[in-house]
Amino acid sequence: MNKTFTIFGGNSNTALTAELCDHLGISQGRARAERFSDGEIFVEIGENVRGVNCFIMQSTCSPPNRNLMELLIMIDALKRASAGSIVALMPYFGYARQDRKVKPRTPISAKLVADLLTAAGADRVLAVDLHAGQIQGFFNIPFDHLVATPVFRDLLKLEGLRGQEVVVVSPDAGGVERARLYSKLLDCPLAIIDKRRDGPNVSQVMHLIGDVAGKRAILVDDIIDTAGTLCNAAEAVLKAGATEVYAVATHGVFSGPAMERINKSVIKRIWVTNSCPQEDRLARCDRLTVVSLGPLLAEAVKRIHHGDSISSLFY
Structure with missing residues (x-):
């Protein structure tokens, strides 16, 4: 047939x-x-x-x-x-x-x-x-x-990243809607980072809106490219009193110095999907976990x- x-x-x-x-x-x-x-x-x-x-x-x-x-x-x-x-x-x-x-x-x-x-x-x-x-x-x-929310939702719950002791953080104003959805599904508060972008792949954290003190923070984004925004955001959240910092992103582009920055960052663990091939990155970063689409x-x-x-x- x-x-x-x-x-x-x-x-x-x-x-x-x-x-x-x-x-x-x-x-x-x-x-x-x-x-x-x-x-x-x-x-x-x-x-x-x-x-x-x-x-x-x-x-x-x-x-x-x-x-x-x-x-x-x-x-x-x-x-x-x-x-x-x-x-x-x-x-x-x-x-x-x-x-x-x-x-x-x-x-x-x-x-x-x-x-x-x-x-x-x-x-x-x-x-x-x-x-x-x-x-x-x-x-x-x-x-x-x-x-990709359904792909990550149950995984984060299994990791115990839910409830009022956790806070979802949007690394920029443009990702607030996405972060709000995760916040609702994980039943936890929301925080937002106000950043300024001076050029492509160059960003600077300006303000943190919301309370992260004493909480485990989950940075939620759609793309990790050079990881500059992500690592700067993680530093800002930790300085504001968060106990641990995790990251979730749909697309792990990981170009340029991304893997080096992540390995030196304060981020404890990062989850991405396989929308982009990740086989070579897994060998270079033990903090990285790939979830299948x-x-x-x-x-x-x-x-x-x-x-x-x-x-x-x-x-």
Whole structure:
């Protein structure tokens, strides 16, 4: 019997793609993505996909430009092979931090990526914890925005990080909504750090709003990139009287000096998802724990394929 849906994987999330297929009980779609000697990307679909609902797993993490281009070419290849539908599964949506003009004569690159995905032929996009939820409005095709909260919620409770002796801390004003959700689910108070950003990957803690004295603090963020914001926030929280500092982030980008900073920081433990590959980072940081998005994404894929609601997965 012919397949009715299949999962294809780009080169950025090979382990997560394999796990997703295991959860769904299907074999991964055959596709070959290679580069010519000059760096051009070539994709060949190795099976019949006519009328098949195709899901492509590809985070646009480092190197973002190569992974994005590979995704676009794979979408185009499937479209020209008469796929029934094409859904881009992007656990980490690169360029999401460029969602507005921060200075005159600067781009809105997140909108450009949305246009590229649509022009390439994607029928639907799914991402986890966008840096700004409003990015969904850049798309004229259906967009499913999942959150990683269900993935972390039970884990944090098992670690005993709940109740009034714990405080959830947002490392900046933009993450307050996310931190408030964790605060509600863990039944604990909320604090906010007011920071000033002087340039890309450069931030300075200005004020701490809320009481953290005598509490175990959980810093909650969507992305850890160079870890400057996170480590500065952890120092500020500890100086304000917190007994321990933990961190939870959906996307562990960990670029530049990130791992070195984390190893020298006061943070006791960090949890991230596998939206970006973490195998090499685990060997370099014993404070890092990776939680899988596989079960969440597998359930989303099943519901999208069968036309069922996925709203219950949001929280």
